[in-house]
Amino acid sequence: MKMFMRRFFIAAAASVMLPFVAQADTYPNKPVRVIVSNAPGTGTDITARFIANQMSEKWGVPIVVENKAGAGGALGTDYVAKSFPDGYEILFTTGAHFSFPALYDKLAFNAETDFTPVASIAQAPIVMFVPADSRFQTVQDVIEAAKKMPDGVSYSSPGTGTSSHLAAVMMSTQADIRMLHVPYKSASQAALEVASGQAQVGFNGTGVTLPLLHAGKIRILAVTSLERSASLPDVPTMNESGLEGYDFVTPILALVRAGTAASIVDVIGAAMTEAAATPGFKKLCEAQGLDVAIQGPADLKVSAPKEFDKWARLVDLAGVKALR
Secondary structure, rough: HHHHHHHHHHHHHHHHHHHHHHHHHHHOOOEEEEEOOOEEEEEEEEHHHHHHHHHHHHHOOOOOEEOOOOHHHHHHHHHHOOOOOOEEEEEEEEEEHEEEEHHEEEEEEEOOOOOEEEEEEEEEEEEEEEEEEOOOHHHHHHHHHHHHHHOOOEEOOOOOOOOHHHHHHHHHHHHHHOOEEEOOHHHHHHHHHHOOOOEEEEEHHHHHHHHHHHHHOOEEEEEEEOOOOOOOOOOOOOOOOOOOOOOOOEEEEEEEEEOOOHHHHHHHHHHHHHHHHHHHHHHHHHOHHHHHEEOOOHHHHHHHHHHHHHHHHHHHOOOOOOEE
């Protein structure tokens, strides 16, 4: 009787697993949902919709893109953390994901262990900019002014602990200066405050600064990527501006729930990297001030732990207290 019951439970367990194995072999065979942790119209949203459209055409299944913005990206991230690990819920987010463990002491998910990396498709440099009529012409002008008067130079960012804030902290630390941080509630507001002269310097993304640049409202002094941005080829990097080795970008990446079959992760990753390698995607990125930067599942799995460490160090340097 015991032997019969043991065989029964083994057979029952195998029958439960069969549908999941079959799904891994036939993925995708039903509509897929892409959850974007940022607002509509952002670089993350625009690139996610392009990639999703390409994947839908390749696979022949509908892909629905849904924005779940809020709490610095934690809202959409939490949603996918609670999804079933079958690859039908895909999270599109930014490098802010790597700051969650250091920024928040209470989250319903674990950013490091609850997700499996799928692909990184682009990266967004931060830009350092000033009002169009500013006396600062170069990064070194700002550094010299801040050295003469600590906290005498103010800079805006979209908020404490954001990528823009951390990029400024990294610059200040490397230059051994102290500037006055003025955080705002949104990227647009922070950029407009610089354009109007209310803040002397700004650190922000290209999405909100390029329109102001084209309108003649601001001047961009440097980009934070190690190499010049394809969308701003005439703007020097921080590295070229005297901060040797300075490199700060925030990737746009895709994740799925941990436990998703490796075969499914590989299928999704291959489709994403293929779409990201097209001329159309490169053109889209340049229009948004983004740079194409492709990593598949294997490469991203290796680089992700290093990113968590890097962002944790920057949060510590910024002196940001853990949020709840």
